[in-house]
Amino acid sequence: MDKIPILKLGEFLLVTVQVDMHDRLAMTLQDDLTERIVASHARGVLIDISALDIVDSFIGRMLANIAAMSAILDAQTVVVGMRPAVAITLVELGLSLPGVRTALNVEKGMELLRARMREVEPGQTAEGQAAYGEGRVQQADGVE
């Protein structure tokens, strides 16, 4: 069965959707990504959809699901590269993609993720503490 590759770039994961996704492939990507976020301790996910010539309600829902699930797993999702015709059509379709952050391209998306991480973690990082054997007393969920 075919799969969409997930690349690791430092603490981010990059997914470049290069095929016209059928629904099962989209579901597989959703499952694979959540597993990879946990396995790789990724803090951010970039989904490049610049090769997609449509986003219908199913693919839109997949993007929203990925954003929601990664947020629960303490990773930010940014969808990048949406074509203008796709954006116009999505709005008319009635899909506003709540909770999905977007950026113009991979570079801008990466900047957005880095900026978000600086906001979330001022000073010492959770990983730094864990590395000193302090255990996992402090969860990152108390940040306002």
Place this chain on the structure above:
Amino acid sequence: MAWSETLPLRSSEDVVTVRQRVRMAADREGFRLVDQTKIVTAASEIARNTVIYGGGGSATIEGVEKNGRRGVRITFEDNGPGIADIELAMKDGWTSGAGLGLGLSGAKRLSNEFEIVSAPGKGTRVTLTRWR
């Protein structure tokens, strides 16, 4: 020239094929990119409904003309359980399954003409037309 082709709709791969063929049809009829994207997206929504709710069926894509305007029409047919309350099914956000409930209403917004014929036990036929 009038032309048409009928494609099977049994799986999610067939939905992708229908999308690609509708794209080619819209391109052949000289649609602008945004209009191509709209009719392909509308077709994708209804094609998925045909597979999931209709238990499979077919899509007929044709080039049409009215008052000198060219367009693309897609007719989706299935012999599934049919829709008891079409008015309710057309509402934004209403779904009998696990979807978002945007398929029918969204496809209607993305088409210039939209027709749905269905009754319980009689299957469903949805016709979408978009003019250039």
